[in-house]
Amino acid sequence: MRRRNLLLGAAAASVIPGSALGEVPAAGRTPWDVLIAGSGLAGLCAAATALESGARRVLVLEKGPVIGGHSAYSSGSLAVVIRKPHAGQKFDDSTETLLEDSKRVGGRVNEAIIRKVGDESESAADWLRSIGVPFSPVVFQAAGGIRPRCISTMGAGAGRAYVTAVNRRAKALGMKLRFGCALTGLVRKNGLWIARVNEKGAEREIEARTVVLATGGFTANEAMRSKYDPRLGPGMHTTANPHGLYFDGATGDGIRIGEALGAATAGMGNFQLLAYSGGRVLEYAGAEVYLDMKGHRFVNEAASTGELTAAILALPERSIWVVTDSRSVKGASLGLKLANGYVRKSETVAEMAHGMGLSPSALRKELDDFNAAARSRHDPRFGRTLFLQTVEQPPFYWGRETLNIHCSLGGLVTDTEARVLDRKGEPIEGLFAAGETTGVFGRDRPGGMALALCLVMGREAGRRAAKAAAKRAA
Ligand SMILES: Cc1cc2nc3c(=O)[nH]c(=O)nc-3n(C[C@H](O)[C@H](O)[C@H](O)COP(=O)(O)OP(=O)(O)OC[C@H]3O[C@@H](n4cnc5c(N)ncnc54)[C@H](O)[C@@H]3O)c2cc1C
Incomplete structure (x- = not known):
């Protein structure tokens, strides 16, 4: 005492x-x-x-x-x-x-x-x-x-x-x-x-x-x-x-x-864990393509949060490129993300590839493959079934995204x-x-x-x- x-x-x-x-x-x-x-x-x-x-x-x-x-x-x-x-x-x-x-x-x-x-x-x-x-x-x-x-x-x-x-x-x-x-x-x-x-x-x-x-x-x-x-x-x-x-x-x-x-x-x-403070501007699934830092798709983008998290954590950089096009319905954060440079807008695939440091022809091929899967609703590589649109109508909106820890x-x-x-x-x-x-x-x-x-x-x-x-x- x-x-x-x-x-x-x-x-x-x-x-x-x-x-x-x-x-x-x-x-x-x-x-x-x-x-x-x-x-x-x-x-x-x-x-x-x-x-x-x-x-x-x-x-x-x-x-x-x-x-x-x-x-x-x-x-x-x-x-x-x-x-x-x-x-x-x-x-x-x-x-x-x-x-x-x-x-x-x-x-x-x-x-x-x-x-x-x-x-x-x-x-x-x-x-x-x-x-x-x-x-x-x-x-x-x-x-x-x-x-x-x-x-x-x-x-x-x-x-x-x-x-x-x-x-x-x-x-x-x-x-x-x-x-x-x-x-x-x-x-x-x-x-x-x-x-x-x-x-x-x-x-x-x-x-x-x-x-x-x-x-x-x-x-x-x-x-x-x-x-x-x-x-x-x-x-x-x-x-x-x-x-x-x-x-x-x-x-x-x-x-x-x-x-x-x-x-x-x-x-x-x-x-x-959630990926949402960088390049993502959509609050719904079905209208985005996810690429690893080499420009390759690596996951079913419409998978559950847990599956997406595990796939991103398994990438060496734990970062991804997220791409959508002019037709998706963007969330309220778009203006701020464009102003801060988290999201960029490109008129061509070549311009986007340049910004990502990727080969334009390789990026074009990856997007062509994705759009073919979206049109046929058949994704032989990752089994995605939810396709609300193709991603091909400029301008493209894209940016780098990383995982943040949402809650314990x-x-x-x-x-x-x-x-x-x-x-x-x-x-x-x-x-x-x-x-x-x-x-x-x-x-x-x-x-x-x-x-x-x-x-x-x-x-x-x-x-x-x-x-x-x-x-x-x-
Ligand atoms: C961006 C974001 C969006 C979310 N959206 C949703 C949603 O829409 N719906 C949903 O259900 N959940 C959502 N969540 C999760 C949810 O917000 C949190 O789980 C919840 O708010 C936690 O509330 P809490 O009161 O337990 O803790 P907190 O709101 O984190 O408050 C804890 C407080 O304790 C203080 N503190 C810490 N240590 C001490 C100490 N030693 N002494 C005194 N004070 C201390 C902290 O500074 C803090 O102010 C979201 C979380 C985030 C980050």
């Missing part, structure tokens, strides 16, 4: 002016009811719901300079099992169907949590609507989504819209949030959590009755991800930060802190009350986790399910943490 008081005293005295400490209790002051690490969708949902559930003192620690984590960069496709008519449309969907879809793509999944997400996704989306998220009436099939089950906000920046709305709600209810403040460890003492934090370089401790780990995944932690998948070594970036230009907090801190406390993990070797699918094991379980399957008292910090999906997940998980299980973590804190305080 004496050592801890000394530590607290030293940390507080050394760096943070007393006035700035107003929100954080020093030694001997009332502990926080709920301390949440991470201000992504899972963490903010936990904060808002803890406050709605009666917690009074809720503090969110955010390691980075802004709220939102990967959630704010996300496209916002939210998987919802829709039971009520939605904008006049009826859907034949159920929790059991969601579970079947999840098992089909993911194999070994946490069935109880997927059932909970299926049961509660619609009411959780209603909650988002009630706090100011304007959902579009369209229900669509997200990439990898298996069936139409996703909703999203109108306009661009849907992920940011969710984060902003939940943050506004939590702030209105009294949430406190500290930027540049990383949780670095947890110690259990006298029925409380002593959270070790690094706040803008200074080490300090904060007391809390309950803790929610919502620090996201570990796609930005090179050592950690390559420990579980040696193919994901240096030089790769996340889809949230594809050119390595921004702060990226997805370094697996919550998972490592949980593991140090004896928590179990699941699926740590499972990742999703492994993490802490929790139960349906968002309690972190130890390696014997017992809950660790007062410790909760939600979002990409948790391992739920197995080797892959249906599109839109990551945000659904953050929303449903983030809310559950907040609700349960508030209840546990109240019990502890009584």
Whole structure:
């Protein structure tokens, strides 16, 4: 106790002016009811719901300079099992169907949590609507989504819209949030959590009755991800930060802190990778040709994400040329990608070949072979069957594409009350986790399910943490 008081005293005295400490209790002051690490969708949902559930003192620690984590960069496709008519449309969907879809793509999944997400996704989306998220009436099939089950906000920046709305709600209810403040460890003492934090370089401790780990995944932690998948070594970036230009907090801190406390993990070797921040400008399959750096096709371009990922990772440069023509329907990123030079426009195959450093005659032959396969819908080399068009009508749009790491699918094991379980399957008292910090999906997940998980299980973590804190305080 004496050592801890000394530590607290030293940390507080050394760096943070007393006035700035107003929100954080020093030694001997009332502990926080709920301390949440991470201000992504899972963490903010936990904060808002803890406050709605009666917690009074809720503090969110955010390691980075802004709220939102990967959630704010996300496209916002939210998987919802829709039971009520939605904008006049009826859907034949159920929790059991969601579970079947999840098992089909993911194999070994946490069935109880997927059932909970299926049961509660619609009411959780209603909650988002009630706090100011304007959902579009369209229900669509997200990439990898298996069936139409996703909703999203109108306009661009849907992920940011969710984060902003939940943050506004939590702030209105009294949430406190500290930027540049990383949780670095947890110690259990006298029925409380002593959270070790690094706040803008200074080490300090904060007391809390309950803790929610919502620090996201570990796609930005090179050592950690390559420990579980040696193919994901240096030089790769996340889809949230594809050119390595921004702060990226997805370094697996919550998972490592949980593991140090004896928590179990699941699926740590499972990742999703996507090629989309470079030369690709289409958001659908069927109108592109993929070439290796020597200008040869190497894969069925319409294969599943997993097959494409494996084929690209097996190339020596792990980079590909992507070519489409004037007739495909380009995505919203086209203008920016042309301006930044990620995508180029060529009037002739020869001009394109020159830009790629390839022989014009060899590139022409490869494209002729592809177009013959597209016309006959018979691809003897790679067995592709989905051809929406040939690729031969200038101008050509082309660019170099590489893989980015989209999300990690492994993490802490929790139960349906968002309690972190130890390696014997017992809950660790007062410790909760939600979002990409948790391992739920197995080797892959249906599109839109990551945000659904953050929303449903983030809310559950907040609700349960508030209840546990109240019990502890009584
Ligand atoms: C570009 C992109 C598009 C996507 N699109 C979709 C989509 O359309 N639909 C879908 O379902 N999923 C999508 N995903 C995946 C989904 O967005 C993520 O899985 C989800 O948002 C993760 O949310 P989270 O709250 O768990 O973590 P995050 O949103 O990553 O938040 C974690 C936060 O914790 C902070 N943090 C980390 N360590 C600490 C620490 N030690 N102390 C304090 N704070 C810490 C981080 O800085 C970060 O702000 C997308 C992902 C990306 C990158």
